[in-house]
Amino acid sequence: MLEVSDLHAYYGKSHVLHGVNLRVEPGEIVSLLGRNGVGRSTTIKAVMGHVHCTGSARFKSTELVGKRAYEIAHLGVGYVPEDRSIFPTLTVIQNMVLGLKGKEATGRWNMEGLFDLFPRLRERGDTPAGVLSGGEQQMLTLCRTLMGDPDLIMVDEPTEGLSPMMVENVANLLREIQKRGVAVLLVEQKLTIALAISRRVYVMGHGQIVFEGTPEQLKANADVRKEWLEV
Amino acid sequence: MEFFLVQLLNGLAYGLLLFMLSSGLTLIFSMMGVLNFAHASFYMLGAYFAYQCSKWLGFWPALVVAPLLVAGIGALVERFGLRTVHKFGHVAELLLTFGLAYVIEEIVHLVWGRAAVDYQIPEALNFTAFHILTSSYPAYRVFMMAISIAMLIGLYLGLTRTRVGLVIQASLTHPEMVEALGHNVPRVFMLVFAAGAALAGLAGVIGGNAFVTEPGMAAAVGSIVFVVVVFGGMGSLLGAFIASLLIGMVQTFSVGIDYSIGDLAGLFGAQIPEQFASITLARMAPMLPYLLMVMMLVMRPKGLMGTRET
Numbered sequence: 061m062l063e064v065s066d067l068h069a070y071y072g073k074s075h076v077l078h079g080v081n082l083r084v085e086p087g088e089i090v091s092l093l094g095r096n097g098v099g100r101s102t103t104i105k106a107v108m109g110h111v112h113c114t115g116s117a118r119f120k121s122t123e124l125v126g127k128r129a130y131e132i133a134h135l136g137v138g139y140v141p142e143d144r145s146i147f148p149t150l151t152v153i154q155n156m157v158l159g160l161k162g163k164e165a166t167g168r169w170n171m172e173g174l175f176d177l178f179p180r181l182r183e184r185g186d187t188p189a190g191v192l193s194g195g196e197q198q199m200l201t202l203c204r205t206l207m208g209d210p211d212l213i214m215v216d217e218p219t220e221g222l223s224p225m226m227v228e229n230v231a232n233l234l235r236e237i238q239k240r241g242v243a244v245l246l247v248e249q250k251l252t253i254a255l256a257i258s259r260r261v262y263v264m265g266h267g268q269i270v271f272e273g274t275p276e277q278l279k280a281n282a283d284v285r286k287e288w289l290e291v
Numbered sequence: 292m293e294f295f296l297v298q299l300l301n302g303l304a305y306g307l308l309l310f311m312l313s314s315g316l317t318l319i320f321s322m323m324g325v326l327n328f329a330h331a332s333f334y335m336l337g338a339y340f341a342y343q344c345s346k347w348l349g350f351w352p353a354l355v356v357a358p359l360l361v362a363g364i365g366a367l368v369e370r371f372g373l374r375t376v377h378k379f380g381h382v383a384e385l386l387l388t389f390g391l392a393y394v395i396e397e398i399v400h401l402v403w404g405r406a407a408v409d410y411q412i413p414e415a416l417n418f419t420a421f422h423i424l425t426s427s428y429p430a431y432r433v434f435m436m437a438i439s440i441a442m443l444i445g446l447y448l449g450l451t452r453t454r455v456g457l458v459i460q461a462s463l464t465h466p467e468m469v470e471a472l473g474h475n476v477p478r479v480f481m482l483v484f485a486a487g488a489a490l491a492g493l494a495g496v497i498g499g500n501a502f503v504t505e506p507g508m509a510a511a512v513g514s515i516v517f518v519v520v521v522f523g524g525m526g527s528l529l530g531a532f533i534a535s536l537l538i539g540m541v542q543t544f545s546v547g548i549d550y551s552i553g554d555l556a557g558l559f560g561a562q563i564p565e566q567f568a569s570i571t572l573a574r575m576a577p578m579l580p581y582l583l584m585v586m587m588l589v590m591r592p593k594g595l596m597g598t599r600e601t
């Protein structure tokens with residue numbers, strides 16, 4: 061479904077990705093792991109059209125490199141950034157509405173259904189999103205992207221700074237997303253939920269993929285964990 | 292008292308006009324990160340187009356046609372100018388609008404000459420609306436305020452009650468996220484640029500005949516609008532609104548006050564040389580907005596309600 065090959069990305073003159081290769085099949089959860097600064101966020105930003113890059117990223121056999129972010133979104137790619145990018149002055153409901161690509165929800169998700177999963181967001185529907193707690197904002201940003209009914213959702217460090225209970229909520233939502241046939245590319249630093257919910261994992265180091273395998277294979281490979289993951 | 296009330300109304304009329312200019316500039320700056328140096332040139336074009344249109348078709352058609360023409364020019368500038376140089380960074384965009392301001396000024400010279408043109412208040416609005424004690428208040432000033440307030444309400448409803456308004460509001464803080472959600476942000480930029488140009492053009496239509504329509508008007512108003520946006524805070528419409536009214540009031544009131552530095556020194560029993568003592572507040576009026584801006588930047592670099600560093 062998503063096939064990234066030999067992807068190079070640049071911030072001005074600094075060359076950050078040195079030929080990344082990875083793929084995500086329909087309906088599977090894949091994790092992209094690695095220490096801070098290795099280029100995980102840059103990889104998904106490049107797929108989303110936010111960073112200047114060369115190489116190839118094909119989605120449902122359409123080339124994404126060179127396309128604008130809104131065109132990529134319309135092809136069915138969803139993106140949840142690391143900083144969550146909540147629209148702080150708009151209400152929770154207005155944030156959700158902006159996730160829609162057309163006038164109303166016609167796909168797998170709608171506002172009522174998502175509010176049923178997170179009643180807390182319904183309670184805070186008319187509150188400016190800027191005053192929500194970190195966990196609530198994380199739920200909101202995920203739900204907002206789901207409103208656009210993506211077939212692949214790329215989520216950048218959704219558990220960062222959350223309480224154990226909220227981390228569990230995020231994991232459950234990602235499972236629910238997968239159950240409805242949406243593929244997930246999850247970027248994480250810690251192994252906590254990634255190993256539990258992923259079918260396959262990639263480990264990144266210095267702008268390249270350095271390991272590819274199943275969660276079991278990663279658990280068994282102490283060398284890779286020691287060299288590329290543990291701090 | 293009478294002086295105060297008349298000046299208050301004049302200050303309000305002028306402040307609202309400034310907001311018509313600064314609102315567009317602020318929206319454009321917040322969304323695109325471009326401080327549009329040519330914004331006041333759109334104001335000037337609005338005035339000249341209205342002058343020409345008034346001669347051919349009359350004032351009322353001009354009120355609609357001139358802003359639409361300016362909107363069209365704004366859209367073209369965004370689509371074929373700014374969007375093309377965008378990849379070279381903000382400095383290139385800034386220089387483009389800077390050059391554009393001069394090009395527009397020279398075009399005005401070529402077509403309408405260097406002297407002021409005779410753009411008059413329409414006959415239908417050339418009467419006294421009401422009296423404040425012994426002073427008469429012109430109907431045209433009331434008309435200016437009515438147009439400005441209608442625009443204010445329109446802008447508010449447009450931004451808060453429509454889908455594209457929500458997209459614009461969201462783009463003020465996170466344009467990249469808005470685009471990643473599937474909204475055609477480049478098209479929204481063009482729309483906002485055109486709408487901002489139209490508002491500036493409208494301000495030119497109703498301001499050009501109340502004040503004066505001449506090739507230097509863009510530079511004169513441009514620097515004041517710049518002050519308003521910096522003072523109010525880059526990226527804040529509310530800040531721009533408050534700053535517009537404040538600067539409008541300050542400029543209007545100060546020109547009518549003969550209080551001098553000598554009088555002020557006298558209060559403290561001090562003597563100062565005649566050269567300084569004779570300077571009145573009225574003579575300092577042109578300096579006051581810039582002084583306010585400098586003071587604001589020193590105390591609060593973000594401006595009154597700014598969301599980002601200037």
Ligand SMILES: Nc1ncnc2c1ncn2[C@@H]1O[C@H](COP(=O)(O)OP(=O)(O)O)[C@@H](O)[C@H]1O
Pocket residue numbers: 071074076094095096097098099100101102103
């Ligand atoms: N906007 C940027 N401008 C310049 N360099 C950047 C920018 N964002 C990230 N980088 C650099 O690119 C590298 C990869 O960053 P990133 O993709 O954010 O890593 P990760 O998400 O794995 O922590 C880092 O060295 C970082 O300093």
Ligand SMILES: [Mg+2]
Pocket residue numbers: 097100101102142216
């Ligand atoms: Mg990151």
